Each structure stands twice: as C-alpha cells, then as structure tokens.
Amino acid sequence: MSTPENAPETNGVVPDAPPPAVDESVDLPEPEAHVSVGEKLLEMRDVTLRFGGVTALNGVDFAINRGEILGLIGPNGAGKTTCFNVMTGVYQPTDGEVWFDGKKLGRRKKYQITRLGIARTFQNIRLFPEMSALENVMVGADARHKTSVPGAVFRLSPRHFREEKDGRDRAMELLQFVGIADQAHSSARNLPYGYQRRLEIARALATEPTLLCLDEPAAGFNPAEKAELMDLIRAIRDQGYTVLLIEHDMRLVMGVTDRIVVLEFGKKIAEGTPAEVRDNPAVIAAYLGVPEEEPTDVA
Amino acid sequence: MTQDTLAPPAPTTGSPLLRVADAIADRRSAAMGSFRSRFGRLPTPARYVPAAILLIVLVLLPVWDKNLRSSTGSGIPVIGTPNTSFSGVLFLVGAFALCAIGLNVVVGFAGLLDLGYVGFYAVGAYTVSVFGSPSSDLATAYPWLICVPIGIAIAMVAGVILGGPTLRLRGDYLAIVTLGFGEIVRLAAVNTSWLGNRSGISNIPKPPGEKADGSKLFGVVDITPFYWLILAFIIVILVLISNLERSRVGRAWLAIREDEDAAELMGVPTFRFKLWAFAIGAAVGGISGGIFASRQGFINPDTFDVLTSILFLAAVVIGGSGNKFGVILGAVIVVYVPERLRGFDESLFGAWFVVLIVALLVALISQRKKLLSSTARAIATIVGGLLGFVVAVSVGTQLHSIVTDVGTDNPTRLLVGALVLVAIAGIVLTRLIGLASGDGPKAVALFLGAFVTVLLGAIAPYVFDEIGDGVQALRYFAFGIALIVMSVFRPQGLLPNRRRATELADRKKEVAAGVNA
Amino acid sequence: MDFSALFDNFGQLTATGFTQGAIYALVALGYTLVYGVLRLINFAHSEVFVTGTFAAILTLRLVGVGADEAVPSVAIVIAVILAAMVAAMAASGATALVVERIAYRPLRKRNAPPLVFLISAIGASIAISEAFGVFYSRDNVPVGNLIEPSTQFELFGASITNQMILVVVAAFGVMILLDTIINRTRLGRGIRAVAMDPDAAALMGVNKDRVIAWTFVLGGLMAGVAAVLYNLQFGVTKFNAGFLLGLKAFTAAVLGGIGNLRGALLGGLLLGLVENWGQAVIGSQWRDVIAFVFLILVLMFRPTGLLGESLGRARA
Numbered sequence A: 001m002s003t004p005e006n007a008p009e010t011n012g013v014v015p016d017a018p019p020p021a022v023d024e025s026v027d028l029p030e031p032e033a034h035v036s037v038g039e040k041l042l043e044m045r046d047v048t049l050r051f052g053g054v055t056a057l058n059g060v061d062f063a064i065n066r067g068e069i070l071g072l073i074g075p076n077g078a079g080k081t082t083c084f085n086v087m088t089g090v091y092q093p094t095d096g097e098v099w100f101d102g103k104k105l106g107r108r109k110k111y112q113i114t115r116l117g118i119a120r121t122f123q124n125i126r127l128f129p130e131m132s133a134l135e136n137v138m139v140g141a142d143a144r145h146k147t148s149v150p151g152a153v154f155r156l157s158p159r160h161f162r163e164e165k166d167g168r169d170r171a172m173e174l175l176q177f178v179g180i181a182d183q184a185h186s187s188a189r190n191l192p193y194g195y196q197r198r199l200e201i202a203r204a205l206a207t208e209p210t211l212l213c214l215d216e217p218a219a220g221f222n223p224a225e226k227a228e229l230m231d232l233i234r235a236i237r238d239q240g241y242t243v244l245l246i247e248h249d250m251r252l253v254m255g256v257t258d259r260i261v262v263l264e265f266g267k268k269i270a271e272g273t274p275a276e277v278r279d280n281p282a283v284i285a286a287y288l289g290v291p292e293e294e295p296t297d298v299a
Numbered sequence B: 001m002t003q004d005t006l007a008p009p010a011p012t013t014g015s016p017l018l019r020v021a022d023a024i025a026d027r028r029s030a031a032m033g034s035f036r037s038r039f040g041r042l043p044t045p046a047r048y049v050p051a052a053i054l055l056i057v058l059v060l061l062p063v064w065d066k067n068l069r070s071s072t073g074s075g076i077p078v079i080g081t082p083n084t085s086f087s088g089v090l091f092l093v094g095a096f097a098l099c100a101i102g103l104n105v106v107v108g109f110a111g112l113l114d115l116g117y118v119g120f121y122a123v124g125a126y127t128v129s130v131f132g133s134p135s136s137d138l139a140t141a142y143p144w145l146i147c148v149p150i151g152i153a154i155a156m157v158a159g160v161i162l163g164g165p166t167l168r169l170r171g172d173y174l175a176i177v178t179l180g181f182g183e184i185v186r187l188a189a190v191n192t193s194w195l196g197n198r199s200g201i202s203n204i205p206k207p208p209g210e211k212a213d214g215s216k217l218f219g220v221v222d223i224t225p226f227y228w229l230i231l232a233f234i235i236v237i238l239v240l241i242s243n244l245e246r247s248r249v250g251r252a253w254l255a256i257r258e259d260e261d262a263a264e265l266m267g268v269p270t271f272r273f274k275l276w277a278f279a280i281g282a283a284v285g286g287i288s289g290g291i292f293a294s295r296q297g298f299i300n301p302d303t304f305d306v307l308t309s310i311l312f313l314a315a316v317v318i319g320g321s322g323n324k325f326g327v328i329l330g331a332v333i334v335v336y337v338p339e340r341l342r343g344f345d346e347s348l349f350g351a352w353f354v355v356l357i358v359a360l361l362v363a364l365i366s367q368r369k370k371l372l373s374s375t376a377r378a379i380a381t382i383v384g385g386l387l388g389f390v391v392a393v394s395v396g397t398q399l400h401s402i403v404t405d406v407g408t409d410n411p412t413r414l415l416v417g418a419l420v421l422v423a424i425a426g427i428v429l430t431r432l433i434g435l436a437s438g439d440g441p442k443a444v445a446l447f448l449g450a451f452v453t454v455l456l457g458a459i460a461p462y463v464f465d466e467i468g469d470g471v472q473a474l475r476y477f478a479f480g481i482a483l484i485v486m487s488v489f490r491p492q493g494l495l496p497n498r499r500r501a502t503e504l505a506d507r508k509k510e511v512a513a514g515v516n517a
Numbered sequence C: 001m002d003f004s005a006l007f008d009n010f011g012q013l014t015a016t017g018f019t020q021g022a023i024y025a026l027v028a029l030g031y032t033l034v035y036g037v038l039r040l041i042n043f044a045h046s047e048v049f050v051t052g053t054f055a056a057i058l059t060l061r062l063v064g065v066g067a068d069e070a071v072p073s074v075a076i077v078i079a080v081i082l083a084a085m086v087a088a089m090a091a092s093g094a095t096a097l098v099v100e101r102i103a104y105r106p107l108r109k110r111n112a113p114p115l116v117f118l119i120s121a122i123g124a125s126i127a128i129s130e131a132f133g134v135f136y137s138r139d140n141v142p143v144g145n146l147i148e149p150s151t152q153f154e155l156f157g158a159s160i161t162n163q164m165i166l167v168v169v170a171a172f173g174v175m176i177l178l179d180t181i182i183n184r185t186r187l188g189r190g191i192r193a194v195a196m197d198p199d200a201a202a203l204m205g206v207n208k209d210r211v212i213a214w215t216f217v218l219g220g221l222m223a224g225v226a227a228v229l230y231n232l233q234f235g236v237t238k239f240n241a242g243f244l245l246g247l248k249a250f251t252a253a254v255l256g257g258i259g260n261l262r263g264a265l266l267g268g269l270l271l272g273l274v275e276n277w278g279q280a281v282i283g284s285q286w287r288d289v290i291a292f293v294f295l296i297l298v299l300m301f302r303p304t305g306l307l308g309e310s311l312g313r314a315r316a
Helices: A080-087 A110-116 A133-144 A149-153 A158-178 A193-206 A223-238 A250-256 A274-279 A281-288 B016-040 B044-072 B086-109 B118-132 B144-166 B171-191 B224-245 B248-258 B260-265 B270-296 B306-319 B324-340 B347-365 B368-373 B375-406 B411-437 B440-467 B472-489 B498-513 C003-008 C010-038 C045-063 C074-109 C114-135 C162-184 C186-196 C198-203 C208-234 C241-256 C261-282 C284-301
Strands: A040-051 A054-065 A069-073 A095-100 A118-120 A211-215 A242-246 A259-264 A267-272 C151-155 C158-161
Touching: A040 A080, A040 A242, A054 A080, A054 A095, A054 A242, A054 A259, A069 A080, A069 A223, A069 A250, A080 A095, A080 A118, A080 A211, A080 A242, A110 A118, A110 A133, A110 B260, A118 A193, A133 A158, A133 A193, A133 B248, A149 A158, A149 B224, A149 B248, A158 A193, A158 B248, A193 A211, A193 A223, A223 A242, A223 A250, A250 A274, A259 A274, A259 A281, A267 A274, A267 A281, A274 A281, B044 B086, B044 B224, B086 B224, B086 B248, B086 B270, B086 B306, B086 B324, B118 B144, B118 B171, B118 B270, B118 B306, B144 B171, B144 B270, B144 C284, B171 B306, B171 C114, B171 C241, B171 C284, B224 B248, B224 B270, B224 B324, B248 B260, B248 B270, B260 B270, B306 B324, B306 B472, B306 C114, B472 C074, B472 C114, C003 C010, C003 C261, C010 C045, C010 C074, C010 C158, C010 C162, C010 C186, C010 C208, C010 C241, C010 C261, C045 C074, C045 C114, C045 C208, C045 C241, C074 C114, C074 C208, C114 C241, C158 C162, C162 C186, C162 C208, C162 C261, C186 C198, C186 C208, C198 C208, C241 C261, C241 C284, C261 C284
Parallel strands: A054 A267, A069 A242, A069 A259, A118 A211, A211 A242
Antiparallel strands: A040 A054, A040 A095, A259 A267, C151 C158
C-alpha cells in the first residue's frame, strides 16, 4: 500500500517528491471577453465593505487590465482576501461597484459570477476531498455545461454524452498542464500538499475564466516549488489568461507580476510596477512600520 | 503481526471501547477496499453475473415459498417467515428499499439531512387514495395508472415546496425543519375531513391486470405481484439514479456535500441542485407510498408517523449512506429482521443462531487480510469464535427454558440468575477468544457482542410475555441502540460508500496526527 | 378563522401561553447550551426531559402522594414537589451525562462529521423513549392530584391560578440561577470560553471534556425542573411526550437564536403565546402545526433567530 502522506491543511509540510513540472505543450482554450487585451477587465470602483463597526475595505479603487498579472499585496489583515470575496460574490460591497468585462456584478450569485469568467483558488485549500482529482476538475468544467437532471436521468440527450466526454478530456488536459496528471484518480484528500495547490488551479481554470484569482498559491512551498509555480503562473498568462495574485513572498510577487496594488487596513496605499512599489515609502512603512506615527484611527 | 496491524490509537483517547471501534473499522474498510478493487478489475459481463443471479433468486423467492408451503406446510426454511405472509414481508422490504434509495439521494449524495421523508411517502399514498378511491370526496375515481403518476408529481411538488424556503438553511436546522414537515403532513391528514381524518381512506385502487383464469392479478390474498411490481420499480429507479450519479448532476451533489461554498464558487448552482435532490427524493418516496397504499387497500395517518421516517433514515445509515446497494441492505435489516422474529416461539432461537453465525462470518470476512497472512491463526479464530457463539447460544437457550418453566413468578431472581450466567459465559468466552486470537480488543468486542446477545436471549421471553407483542415491540428500541452503535463503531454503514469510508478513516488519522484536534 | 375567540379570551390565552412558554424556555436552554459549546443539536435532550417526568412521577408514587383523590396539605405538597424536583433533576442530569459519554464523546474523539453526531443522538433519543415505552408503559401516565388549581387573582380578565404562579416563578428562578452560573462562576467562564473557541480554551488550561460534560448536566438539570413543571401543568406524561415538547423547545431555541441563553427565554415565551393565540383562531387541533409553521417562517426570514447566535459572543 503506497498511501501518500496525508497533507495537513495549513503550514504545508513540503513533500519529498520533486515539484511537478508544467507541461506547456498543452493548449488551453482561448479565454473569451468583450474587452480587448490591455483594457480594464475588472474594476473595483471605490469599494467599501463594512461588517458591523469594522471597515474591511475602505474605498478600494483599482483595475486589472486584460492579459496582465496583477499582484495584490499588503500586511496581514489588509483586506486582500476580502477583495477576492467581493469580486467573487461572497460579500456584497456596502458601497461602490465591481465591474467585470463591461458588466456590473451587482447582486449576481456566486456561481453566476464564476460563469461570467472569474475563477479563484482559496488561501486554505478547499478541494472536494472525497472526489478524485479528475472529478474535482470536472466539477469546474461543468460550470460551462448545461446538462441537468432531465438530460442525465434517461441518458437520452446527446448533449449529455458530448459534455461528459468534453469535461473528462478537458479535465485531463488541465491536470497535464499543471503537471499532476499521474494522480488523476487519487482522491483529492490523499494528494500531496503541492499537488493539492495545483489541483485547485486546474479546477479554477476548468471553469474557463478570463480572470484567474490565486489566493496565496505558494503558501508552504519551498524555493524550488515556488520557482515551478512562477513558471506555471507565467504559462497561464501566456495562454491568454489574466491573473490576479495574492502573495506574501515578495520575491515571487516581484518576479512574476506586471503591476502591483498594495493594501493596508482596507485602503489602497500604492499601485504601480514592481520597481515603483518597491521604492514607495508608504509601502515600506506599511511593511516595516514607522515608529513615530502609529496608525490609531483604524478599528 | 497482530499488534502492528492494529490502528494506532488516537493519543487523546483512553477508552478501550473506542480503540476496539477503531481497530474494527480500519480492518473492515481495508478488506472492503481490496475486494472492491479486485471485483472492479473483472471484465464487465462478469460483473453482471452475480447481479443477474441475485435478481433471479429475488424474483423466485415468493414462488418458492408458496410451493413449499403448499407441499410441506411451512415456507422456506430459515429465511421464510412462518408467522406472516412471506410475500407481504418481501413487499414491505421493497417499499422501504425504494424509500431508502430515494432518501439516499438526499442524504447520501447531496448530504442534506431529511428527517421528514415519511411526509413524501404519505403524500404519494394519500394522492393515490384520494384520486383513486370511490369512497373519497373526489367525484371521479381515477384508475391506478393515472393515480400513480399524479402521486409522483404531487410528491415532487411537495418536495419543491418544502425545499424552496428551507434549503438555504444550515444542515442541522434543515433536519429539524424537515422533521416538522413530516409531522405537519401527518397532522394535516388527521385534521382534514377529505383525507379521512383518523380513520383514513379505503377502497384504494389496485394496478390493472388479470391472470389467465380471469381473476385479478393484483389481489388481496397473494401479494407476490405487488412484490414483483415494486422490484421492477426498484430496478428502474436504481438505473435512473445511477445515471444521475455518473453525470454532472451527481458530481454537483457530491461537491455540495463536500464543500457547499467552494462548489458554488466553482460554478455549481447549489440551490438548484439541492432542490433537484429534494424533488427526486420526494418523487421516489411518492412512488413507494403510492404502491404501498394500493397494496394495503386502505391507509390512515398512523402509518406515517415520525418513527417511520427514522426507520427510513436508519435503513440509509445502517446500510451505508451514499451506496445504493448498501441502503437496500439497510431496508432488509430494518424491515425483514423484525418481521422474521415476529411471534415469539421456539424457532426464534434458530433465527438467533442464524443471525449470530452471519455476524460471525461478517466479522471474519472483515479480517480477511489476516486470514490470508496466517491460516493457522485464522482457523484458531474461527474455531474459538464458533465455540464461543455456540456457548453463548446454548446459555441463552438454557435460560430461555428456565424462564419458560418458572414463568414470570419471580422475575427478579430470574434476572439475577441470568446475569450471573451471562457473566460466567462472558468470562469463558473472553478467555477462549482471547487465547485463540491473542487479540485483546477484538476479544473484548466479541465478548460485548456475546454478552448483549445472551442478555437479550435471557430476558427476551420475560419481556415478550409481558408485552405479548413479540419482537416488534422492541424494534424501535433496538434501532435506537443500533444507531448509536453504528455511529460509534461503523459510521460509514455496513456497505459503505467507498469515499465515505476513506473520509471517516482519514478524519481519524487527522485526530491522531493532531491536525484539527 | 374565528378571531372573536382570540379577542374574547385574549387575557386567558396569554396567561396560559406565558406559562407553557416558560416550560418551553427551560427545555430550550438545554438545546441552546449544548449547541453553544458543541455546535450540534442534542437530539436526545427531549428524552433527557422525559426521564425527568418519569422520575418525578415515580417519586410521587413512592411517597404515595397523588394516587388518591385527597389533596394533601400545602406544606406536604411543597415538600413533595421539591423532592420530585430533586429526583427529576438528578435523573435528567444523569441521563444527559450518560448520553454525552456514550453517544457523543466517542464521536468527538474521532472528529466525526456532524451527520454522524445527529444520527447517534437520534439513536439515543429513540432508545431512551422506547425504553420507557417498552419497560414501563406505552399509555399515558397520570401524575395524580397534587395541586387543586384555584384562581388566585384576576389580571386583564385572565384568572391566574396558583399552578401558573408556581410554574412561572420556578421557571424564572431557575433561569436566573443559570444566568448567574454562566456569567459569574468559574464553570460558566469555562463554558463561555469553550463556546467561543474550544481549542484556545483547551490551550488556556480549560478542561474541555469536563466543561462539555457539565454543559450537558446543566441542560439536564434545567430539563429536570421543566419536567416537574410540565407534570404539574399537564398532569400527564407519556414515553414519547418528549418528541413534541422537544421539537417545540428546539423551535423556541432557534426562534430566539440558538446558542443564546436569553434568546431561549424570549423564544420560549413567544412560542407559547403564538401557539395559544393561534389555536384560538384556527382551532386547537392545529396547535402543533402552528409551532412548526412558525419555525419555518422564522428561519426563512431570520436564519439565526431573533437575538442571533451567541453564548457569550458569536463566533466569526
């Protein structure tokens, strides 16, 4: 019995196996969007989010251009994941609007937003643990499918078979793309930690997004794995996807992103190229702290 | 080889009971897994052979019983039901199995706990009755073939009506709300005059069809055609639900069960699929209720109480939530076993014996890994176990005859005597099995099993004489105990869903590793 | 629909509803306490309550009061009721403890999914109630004459009986006591700590297992008091009496916001009132349906109840 080590949920123990390699020969479907490359794909327009007395986001305003890799950084509790949650419909903004691909997200449901073309991964991995890796990705692919109970129950609709085959093929391709096709039939729970991270990315890609949001995809990775992950993120962008990346590892963020947005206490404090952000005094203060002026005005 | 194959006990647990449970569960799931994988590698036609044989046996069972009854006076030995109509019991098992299959869609696949499933069963039954019975308030009495589809449709609508507002609730709230729904349906039937109030509705139509001699195929005396009818429905529904299971719908259900929020964020319209699960479950319950009503010919609200709901759930859980065939086995246990034991007589001990042997075999099958690795030890276990159980049964029988002789003159003395004997038997058994297998926890488990068995054997006659209602009286009590025991020892059910089994095993490992503790 | 019945008897209906609501609230506290610390519905709590009703009746039988027509003197009645209450509290508390040990703790140790907890609890619930049904009686068990209900005074057209006063005063007294225990004692601090964050509480030296066991016992003691008051109010118990009462008490707990002690009180009283007003309008045979429909409606519009979920503070 060669049961893979059961991966803990947090603070990943790095598996012994070498990190899986990206298979760049795989061609993913061209993402579709109304806006063209370089234009604003997603816009946060002055978004504010309050929980009771706590202001999680305070007038956050930035845009992601189609085709770029945008980094979203900031100290712990700055509101990065909250931003993701607003973009993907988990929270409704108290104030302000989110626009995606020329449409206002408004009160769209989470699954409708996914179908519009925003896909995400989670900071603490949230796979479907008892489903196989392949099935996990197929659930993502199903976002583009239409077969429901009437089509599936009697097995009469040709669409059902077409979609099953399409879903399976595409899921396999994606697993190959992120480099974990050898574990397609293992249950997600039993995959090594690094594989689980990649599986989340494959599952998100399966929904055929235009914008892929990665929430700390390198958490718990060693340098070699981080390098592989950077390759993967670049490969995803090269296939035409737009990537939004939350990450703590500065080297990784600086190395892979085109632009960076910095949040602190729910506010945007800087935006620009990696070089600009690196030299921005506000950012340095946010990360290292400024002794003489303590931020006292925030709850 | 014995000690290191035992599951590592969780560091936080000191209870020997729990260690036994862990050890048993681990081995069973391991054995089950290897069997499954080996079976799965067989070529496809070979996999259908056992199913086909089983189906033929199932179809022929009542015929065989009838022939035996007319020739020898008693039905099929051991499995037949001497005190009640065998085909009637088989039909009831079928009706419950159908409900378990439907409920399994809701509970096993989509992970929604529905404690009011009997409500849909009742809606199906009452719809067929109201539309079909000439004595109902409805002017026209529609034929059976029209009533049943109406019943299915209305049950489905009931599922949507209940699910619409409540499926957004969290799991445990949903459980209570559905429980309330089941009770509302029953109370509504009790309080509504056109549903017959407490006396119910009679003259419910039966399916059409005539025998060669012109008499009705679906009669009152011979239940066999009804049994075949429900068997046919079970097969059709199983096929349809397997279709769903292996489709986008089934994946969506599993995803919802695993992580509802993540599923929604991956584009699964969770509410819609939960509603589908509810509606499908309700429809299947409606079919079962409709056929049940036409077999009975009359219904009243008492049939549809909450305990019936609990029995449906017990069938699903005991059989193995998420596994279509497991839940059928669960229905057999829930319905057949008490019916088999109905009417307390000497043959009861024969039945007890059969149950014990089966239990022993199951226990042994679950130890197959060990059997293969050390034949000598296996033989010792078998012999030791068999001896132990023979002792247990004979002690029980002995007590039974003592009780019968003494009557109920001095129940206290009787009970004390019984307990002393049980304790002696238990010590002997533990020694015996412990020596044979050298396996402490297992010996304790077997001892506990034997203890309970002998205890029940000893007090059963007393209890049953007092109540005069046979084993039926104890069945809910027994199910209550069984549910606890199942939850503690084998939460994945007798025939678990493969995934569910690994999930539960992994949760244990997480505890052992200190994650999530 | 007959609203005149409601308006004609509004005062009396309100008084009765308030009294029954107090009993619901007491049982609801047990659900809420356990839910607060374990995040699970103690399905067997209704049977913890039933055990109390039987223990109380057996105590009365043992003392020999209530069997005949004669109504004993006030002092004896009070002494007997106190004895019955002690017995009921002991029985219910012990039952709650046993349920926790047998049906919950093994599952907690292995981190079982919530569904398994619920099923185990359902098993315990059936087993206990059937044990009374099989080994004692499946019929109604009368309490016997203990208190002759007599009107003490009139309030807004409602006759307030001595029985009502006893029930309400006892219920509120016990609830105040519980509130004090939760807010003022070391045990209460432990319970609140475990409710907020079990792991952090354990790291801070709180004995989680003991706190959880005590939570069950506290809920059981409340149920024991409720059991005696129920006996007095309804004069009868049955092996399955817990089912309906438990469902309603749970409804009350959810209504107020499960996990919230004061919510349980509010929910219980509200449910008692709604039920009694409602049955005046649409007929007493629909009484139980009113409770369930009310539950569904409340959950639809306020999924976390009227006061929100919190034992101490809601968890994020």
